Amino acid sequence: MNRSLNPRSRRLPSVVAVAAAAALVLAGCSSGSGGKEAEEGGADASAGKAGTPQMTVAMVTHAVPGDTFWDIIRKGAEAAAAKDNVELIYSNDPNAANQANLVQNAIDQKVDGIAVTLAKPDAMKDVIAKAQKAGIPVVGFNGGVDDWKDQGLLEYFGQDETIAGEALGKRLGESGAKHAVCVIQEQGHVALEARCAGVKKGFPGETENLYVNGSDMPSVKSTITAKLKQDDSIDEVVTLGAPFALTAVQSVDDAGSKAKVATFDLNKELTGAIEKGDIEFAVDQQPYLQGYLSVDSLWLYKNNGNYMGGGEQPVLTGPAFVDKSNVTSVAEFAAKGTR
Known part of the structure; x- marks a missing residue:
């Protein structure tokens, strides 16, 4: 990585960082007419695609196969790649050691940038250092909000999971709930653990964690039941996660329970469940935006030296509540796979 552009050496006040991030997002998504922008290496809007030389970006996640949440992230990444003339190499493995190996593969391929999730940051530390030593800029997203700066990542896109969990817990308390169980589909996943810790902090009633095997949905159902x-x-x-919420609704019915279901994250099936009243609400972190910004930010950095958040602040994509009062406005985008 070019250390002259390393945001660690440029500490900006958080207000300035947020303003800069907003400006960059607008710039990255702009579709105004070409002219001077195209001549200076910006997006060639008249052609609907960047006029810059093709670059290669590897996106490496801890996604579990079959989880529709990651389809939304990938769709956002692919949209940015199409706009920016980027060859996107997507790979995933929920096993932390295997995920680290996938990052190493990207380094060996001499990619121009890497976007990575830090679900288990300790397992990724060494390989990220190797990427940086090789001069490859690395951004983080979705998991690792508490670790990305320590590992020297350029930027981070996601939500603060503790804050999101606390907000959900407070909302449950306001609704009159007394005893909540927080279902964690992958033990040791820092973002998931942080969500449930946040719920416990914000919820005035009793809370407990329930660990399930997220890769085996019948087992998830039977454990909750x-x-x-x-x-x-x-x-x-x-x-x-949305698939686990839909499964939890079935568990409630099977158990003859009067418990209600609330969740983090969305998909098109979940918005329908909110409309029907099967699920109270969801906390949306906008995964499409996480995928899009991760790729677009690497293009901006390579071509313009831009970075978001001033190198010190994460770019937050959530949390936002989706419930019966606003689900209709969200459902059309969920149906397209962008929310």
């Missing part, structure tokens, strides 16, 4: 049958005082099930 058994928990609800075992303890009929549970009046709220909090899940950390």
Whole structure:
């Protein structure tokens, strides 16, 4: 990485960083007429695609196969890649050691930039250092909000999971819930653990964590069902992903429980469940935007030396609540796979 452009040496006040980020997002998404912008290496808007030489970006995530959340992230990344004349290499593995190997593969391919999730940051530290030593800029997204600066990443796109969890917990308290169970589909995943810790902090009632095997949905269903049958005082099930929320609704029915379901994250099926009242609400972190900004930011950095957040602040894409009052306006975008 070119250290002369390293944001660690440019500490900007947070207000300035947010303003700069907003300006860059607008610049990255602009579709105004070409002219001077195209001549100076910006997007050639008249052609609908950047006029810069093609670059290669590797996106490496901890996604579990079949989780529709990651389809939305990938769709955002592909949209930015198409606009920016980027060859996108996407790979994923929920096993932290395997994910690190995928990053190493990207380094070996001499890519121009890497976008990576830090679900288990300790396992990624060494390989990220190797990428930086090779002069490859690395941005983080979705997981690792507490670790990206320590590991020297250029930027971070996502939500503060503790703050998001705390907001959800407060909302449950306001609704009158007394006993919540927070379902974690991957033990040791820092972002998921932070969400449930935030719920506990914000919720005035009793909370407990329930660990399930997120790669085995029938097992998820049976584990939640058994928990609800075992303890009929549970009046709220909090899940950390849309597929798990939809499964939890089935578990509530199977257990004959009166518990309600709230969740993090969206997909098109989940918006329908909110409309029907099967799920109270969802906390949306805008995964499409995370994928889009991760790729677009690397293009901006390579071609213009731009970076968002002043190198010190994460660019937050959430949280936002989606419930019956606003789900209609969100559903059309969820149906397109962008929310």
